[in-house]
Amino acid sequence: MSSSYHHGNLRPALVLAAAELARAKGPDGVVLREVARQTGVSHNAAYRHFADREELLAEVATLAMDRLEAAMLARIAGIECDQPDLLSRLRLREVGRAYVGFALSEPGLFEVAFAAQTAHVDVPDCPESPASPESSDSSGPYGVLGDVLDEMVAAGAMPAARRDGADVVCWAAVHGFAVLHLHGPLSDLPAEIRDVTLEALLDTVERGLVGA
Amino acid sequence: MSSSYHHGNLRPALVLAAAELARAKGPDGVVLREVARQTGVSHNAAYRHFADREELLAEVATLAMDRLEAAMLARIAGIECDQPDLLSRLRLREVGRAYVGFALSEPGLFEVAFAAQTAHVDVPDCPESPASPESSDSSGPYGVLGDVLDEMVAAGAMPAARRDGADVVCWAAVHGFAVLHLHGPLSDLPAEIRDVTLEALLDTVERGLVGA
DNA sequence: GCGAGGAAGTGGACAGTGACAACATTGAGT
DNA sequence: ACTCAATGTTGTCACTGTCCACTTCCTCGC
Numbered sequence: 157m158s159s160s161y162h163h164g165n166l167r168p169a170l171v172l173a174a175a176e177l178a179r180a181k182g183p184d185g186v187v188l189r190e191v192a193r194q195t196g197v198s199h200n201a202a203y204r205h206f207a208d209r210e211e212l213l214a215e216v217a218t219l220a221m222d223r224l225e226a227a228m229l230a231r232i233a234g235i236e237c238d239q240p241d242l243l244s245r246l247r248l249r250e251v252g253r254a255y256v257g258f259a260l261s262e263p264g265l266f267e268v269a270f271a272a273q274t275a276h277v278d279v280p281d282c283p284e285s286p287a288s289p290e291s292s293d294s295s296g297p298y299g300v301l302g303d304v305l306d307e308m309v310a311a312g313a314m315p316a317a318r319r320d321g322a323d324v325v326c327w328a329a330v331h332g333f334a335v336l337h338l339h340g341p342l343s344d345l346p347a348e349i350r351d352v353t354l355e356a357l358l359d360t361v362e363r364g365l366v367g368a
Numbered sequence: 369m370s371s372s373y374h375h376g377n378l379r380p381a382l383v384l385a386a387a388e389l390a391r392a393k394g395p396d397g398v399v400l401r402e403v404a405r406q407t408g409v410s411h412n413a414a415y416r417h418f419a420d421r422e423e424l425l426a427e428v429a430t431l432a433m434d435r436l437e438a439a440m441l442a443r444i445a446g447i448e449c450d451q452p453d454l455l456s457r458l459r460l461r462e463v464g465r466a467y468v469g470f471a472l473s474e475p476g477l478f479e480v481a482f483a484a485q486t487a488h489v490d491v492p493d494c495p496e497s498p499a500s501p502e503s504s505d506s507s508g509p510y511g512v513l514g515d516v517l518d519e520m521v522a523a524g525a526m527p528a529a530r531r532d533g534a535d536v537v538c539w540a541a542v543h544g545f546a547v548l549h550l551h552g553p554l555s556d557l558p559a560e561i562r563d564v565t566l567e568a569l570l571d572t573v574e575r576g577l578v579g580a
Numbered sequence: 581g582c583g584a585g586g587a588a589g590t591g592g593a594c595a596g597t598g599a600c601a602a603c604a605t606t607g608a609g610t
Numbered sequence: 611a612c613t614c615a616a617t618g619t620t621g622t623c624a625c626t627g628t629c630c631a632c633t634t635c636c637t638c639g640c
Contacts, residue, residue, distance in 0.1 A: 161605055162617060188598065200599085201618050209598065270552055298553075321568035324545070324554065328569060331552075332544025333536070340482055340543075341510075342536065356533035357540060364576030373634055374588060400627065410590055412628085417588090421627065 167205040169195050171215045178216050179264045183271040186213060213272045220269035223262070225297045228254040232300070241313035245366065247304045249358045252330045255297070256354055259334035266338065301326055314365050322365060329361050379417040381407050383427045390428050391476045395483040398425060425484045432481035435474070437509045440466040444512070453525035457578065459516045461570045464542045467509070468566055471546035478550065513538055526577050534577060541573050 163169065173194045177185045188209050189199040206212045231254040237243035259266040294303050305322050308314040314322070336342045337350055375381065385406045389397045400421050401411045418424045443466040449455035471478040506515050517534050520526040526534070548554045549562055 161619090162607080166617080187596090189596080198619055199597095200620085203599080204617055270547075318568075318572075321565040322572075324548070324565045325541075325569045325572050328544035328548055329537075329541045329573075330544065331548055332540035332542065332546075334544075335482075335547055336536070336540055336543055353533040353536045356530075357537045360530075360534075360537050360573060360576030361541075362576070363579055364572030364574070367575055367579040373590090374636080378588080399625090401625080411626095412591080413589055415589095415628080 163195070163197060163201075166195070166197065166201065170197075170202055170205060170212065171219065174212055174216050175219055175265070178220070178268045179262060182264045183213065183268045185264070186216065186268070188212070210272065213268060216265075217269045217272035220262075220265040221296055223265065224255070224258050224269065225300055227258045228297055228300045230254075231257075232304070240311040241308070244304060244308040244311045244313050245362060248308060248326070248362065248365075251301055251304055252326065252358050252361070253354070255330040256334045256337075259338055263338050266334070298323065298327065308365070318365055325365075326361060329357055333357055375407075375409060375413075378407070378409065378413065382409075382414055382417065382424065383431065386424055386428050387431055387477070390432070390480045391474060394476045395425065395480045397476070398428065398480070400424070422484065425480060428477075429481045429484035432474075432477040433508055435477065436467070436470050436481065437512055439470045440509055440512050442466075443469075444516070452523040453520070456516060456520040456523045456525050457574060460520060460538070460577075461574065463513055463516055464538065464570050464573070465566070467542045468546045468549075471550055475550050478546065510535065510539065520577070530577055537577075538573060541569055545569055 170191055174186050174191045177187070177191060177194070186209075188202055191212070192199045192201050195201075202212060206215070228251055231250050232247050235243065235246050235250055237246055294300065302323050305314070305319060305326070309316050309319050333354060337345065342350075382403055386398050386403045389399070389403060389406070398421075400414055403424070404411045404413055407413075414424060418427070440463055443462045444459050447455065447458050447462055449458055506512065514535050517526070517531060517538070521528050521531050545566060549557065554562075
């Protein structure tokens with residue numbers, strides 16, 4: 157058999173198996189030996205493709221980030237409104253719901269996405285890059301959020317003076333909400349209360365960004 | 369020697385050593401065998417006092433929560449203002465700064481406080497308990513926050529209709545901010561930007577709770 | 581006094597893990 | 611056809627959490 161010894165494309169197969177383990181059991185469930193077992197390969201095989209368990213985890217993390225971004229974009233696309241300012245505000249809320257929804261429906265992937273050490277993001281907070289004056293790279297979930305916020309400013313729904321740092325503010329709010337309800341102290345609250353509280357959070361943030 | 373075999377009060381000593389390890393290396397640094405080593409006791413000794421590593425971790429978690437609460441109370445106490453509504457708003461901001469400040473200055477303890485599985489909190493969201501009509505138990509950091517929010521309502525700084533869920537909103541905002549800047553994607557942002565952004569977050573939340 | 585009984589601590593063992601080193605297999609390029 | 615480097619494998623080590631049987635020592639009833 158030619159396919160017995162050499163797997164062919166092990167690396168993506170390992171990442172996929174690791175992602176499945178992450179979905180099911182969270183970051184601690186991604187055990188190198190189990191990943192190899194499920195891929196039908198002996199342990200240590202992964203070391204030809206990843207320097208470290210951490211490196212495999214990081215790959216799964218970017219995969220999770222991609223899915224999160226996809227979920228956010230999908231939810232945003234379904235919104236319609238003829239008033240531009242209202243539209244942008246509805247989009248911001250929906251981005252928040254998508255973020256929390258992803259975290260709660262895919263807790264394992266969400267945890268891995270933020271548990272990996274090497275998951276740093278390019279934050280364009282320093283306005284030193286003269287190129288691309290508007291609409292930053294839109295890479296990743298952070299970029300999607302940034303675009304929606306830019307949209308709000310452009311539509312007049314939010315003062316431009318508040319644009320700086322607004323990404324982190326929104327991100328922190330929904331991230332904290334998700335974490336507290338996931339493996340945090342609020343994890344056994346009934347879903348009904350959780351959803352109502354999320355709307356209250358979105359209300360508060362929106363009022364804080366838009367209002368006087 | 370009478371003190372050679374029996375330690376005397378091992379349990380608190382173990383908790384203290386575990387807390388020190390947690391401070392230095394985070395949750396994963398709290399290794400049962402290392403805790404025992406540093407306490408001058410053989411491994412397995414801890415099993416007479418804790419069913420599980422998790423149980424020891426939980427103890428450290430409550431210790432961390434206590435310190436967090438103490439830090440919040442200390443920071444609140446230092447505020448003076450003769451206008452009650454402004455005072456309550458300043459207190460809310462200071463609670464947020466204390467929370468983030470603790471997380472960033474004691475990352476290990478902060479992580480342990482929320483990494484432990486068994487760290488659930490009594491959330492008085494269900495208004496079914498007829499006793500103690502106002503001002504809930506004020507136990508833990510959550511209680512301190514709740515008291516300040518009650519104060520805001522009493523001082524007329526915040527509409528009473530927004531009181532429900534406001535605790536979770538504030539908590540989520542600062543918790544997310546702390547987590548993202550701690551072991552999250554924003555962990556290598558310069559402190560200056562971080563602080564400015566935190567003020568922006570506090571502005572937004574305050575405006576969202578107070579404003580029209 | 582004193583001796584039994586249980587609490588507190590010890591040493592050994594086991595399965596599981598991540599990581600390293602040496603060896604085996606195979607396909608690609610000459 | 612022959613090399614050779616990439617890819618997988620087996621073997622091993624240190625470390626961890628947890629269980630087990632054993633030892634030491636304090637306490638309490640007599």
